[in-house]
Amino acid sequence: MQMETTAQAAIIEAVNISKSFGPVPVLFSVSMDVRPGEVHALIGENGAGKSTLMKILSGFHDPTSGQIRLDGKKTDLPPNGAAESLGIVLIHQELNLAEQMTVEENVFLGREVKSRGLLDKAAMRATVQGYLDEIGLDISPVDRISDLTIAQKQMVEIVKAVSRNARILIMDEPTAVLTEEETEVFFRQVTKLKESGVGIVFVSHKLNEVKAISDRITILRDGQWIDTRHAQDLTPDLMAQMMVGRELSDLYPPMLEADVDAELVLEVDNLVATGVSGVSFGLRKGEILGFSGLIGSGRTAVFEAVCGLAPIESGTIRLFGRDVGTMTVAGARDAGLAYLTKDRKEKGLLLDKKMQPNLTLFALPKFVKNFAIDRKREEEALERAIRRFDVRAKDNDITVGKLSGGNQQKLLLAKIMECDPKIVVIDEPTRGIDVGTKQQIYHFIAALAAEGVSVVVISSEMPEIIGICHRVVVMREGGITGVLTGDHINENEIMRYAAGLKREELH
Structure with missing residues (x-):
């Protein structure tokens, strides 16, 4: 074994697990155990093997070699989620809830309680209400899932796990789309599960959260085991270095100074739209302009309106000095403006399609020849994109849903760049991706600006706003509260404007 021994017996152990898909090995003799009442974090870059190991621990994949031990005994886990009968529950990153059904119906789906051949709704409702009260979730068993927030849906998944008497709860990026406040609530529930003796595997790219919530970290x-340590012995910086195998002092690239006299390529004057009130700003050629603010501040809403994804009530938009009025997405693309969505899985990519149609769909007109799609030209474009953006896949025919999050994000960037935009709006450029891929994306953004492309970065991650932007626009409640430059681009200043406080009130 690669880990320390302990008097406390593990609930589940992965012992020298290796896994290959056909001729492609993805795990190499990896060992890990999970003990009662602990949070054991599993971290690594995209493609490191985390998802494969999680699926082996929960019975969705069989190991090629090695063994799983449950309560010290070698065990062949039942497939396709049936390991829940043994108390092993996997909560996928894409929540597995029936949106049009109620909370109680989701919790008991497939194992409904019956009395005299009929559904015993009263019993199920009372049981679910007990779970909701226990974890402090203020919703009703009869609430429809589609009416809940993302955080509430995440908690319903936990209720499902608790109702199945989970001994091991494996959570894949559970806080990826939660606000800071929602994450705090979520972590309080995780702590309660720990106290009840549940062993938790926590997979996340948010290393500060890993440090805060974990007892041990693997x-x-x-595909190889690097180390397992107590969380108290690791800093987020050291975690990142161990994940990528190199120093990350160059995480953010050296930035060329923005030309303050460069031409204005985008001018927005007194824009009013859903969630946006009287917003005005300008963007210059070769500039990286950050948009910061708390969740719901209107950052995304501004650019959905500017890029033709949402209607404009009033205001003026000028591209390259020309008034454009209300645009469609295709019109914005043809004018040189492209928007990269923060929701790559739902709005950015076709997960059940291969990489080639995903890459060329947005720029499809340039691949049409004699009223037919030029397949050879598409293939050449994909080869270029794979090289330029370092998209790593087993082969070019893989469906996009099987790519890691980081490789999906790089493919989405490649898709947008295929139409040769002069202005690129990137919403949450590194959400849910590992630190090594973040570094690649930051350097790519800097290279775009150096080539004269103008970039807007909308981000909830303050370090990346500070690390790569020439100027930062801060928003609150649909309006702009400040525009920061130079040394004023720092966490304190951004938070003051985001919170709607005047600086003099804080001195």
């Missing part, structure tokens, strides 16, 4: 790199 690091994978390129």
Whole structure:
């Protein structure tokens, strides 16, 4: 075994697990255990093997070699989620809830309580209400899932797990789309589960959260076990270095100074739209302009209106000095403006399609020849994109849903750049991706600006706003509260404007 021994017996152990898909090995003799009442974080870059190991621990994949031990005994886990009968529950990153059904119906789906051949709704409702009260979730068993927030849906998944008497709860990026406040609530529930003796596997790219919530941390790199340590012995910086195998002092690239006299390529004057009130700003050629603010501040709403994704009530938009009025997405693309959505899985990519149609769909007109799609030209474009953006896949025919999050994001960037935009709006450029891929994306954004492309970065991650932007626009409640430059681009200043406080009130 690669880990320390302990008097406390593990609930589940992965012992020298290796896994290959056909001729492609993805895990190499990896060991890990989970003990009662602990949070054991599993971290690594995209493609490190985390998802494969999680699926082996929960019975969705069989190991090629090695063994799983449950309560110290070698065990062949039942497939396709049936390991829940043994108390092993996997909560996928894409929540597995029936949106049009109620909370109680989701919790008991497939194992409904019956009395005299009929559904015993009263019993199920009372049971679910007990779980909701226990974890402090203020919703009703009869609430429809589609009416809940993302955080509430995440908690319903936990209720499902608790109702199945989970002994091991495996959570894949559970806080990826939660606000800071929602994450705090979520972590309080995780702590309650720990106190009840549940062993938790926590997979996340948010290393500060990993440090805060975990008891032990296992690091994978390129399918191999690197180390397992107590969380108190690791800093987020050290975690990142162990994940990628190199120093990350150059995470943010050296930035060329923005030309303050460069031409204005985008001018927005007194824009009013859904969630936006009287917004005005300008963007210059070769500039990286950050948009910061708390969740719901209107950052995304501004650019959905500017890029033709949402209607404009009033205001003026000028592209390259020309009034454009209300645009469609295709019109914005043809004018040189492209928007990269923060929701790559739902709005950015076709997960059940291969990489080639995903890459060329947005720029399809340039691949049409004699009223037919030029397949050879598409293939050449994909080869270029794979090289330029370092998209890593087993082969070019893989469906996009099987790519790691980081490779999906790089493919989405490639898709947008295929139409040769002069202005690129990137919403949450590094959400749910590992630190190594973040570094690649930051350097790519800097290279775009150096080539004269103008970039808007909308981000909830303050370090990346500070690290890569020439100027930062801060928003609150649909309006702009400040525009920061130079040394004023720092966490304190951004938070003051985001919170709607005047600086003099804080001195």
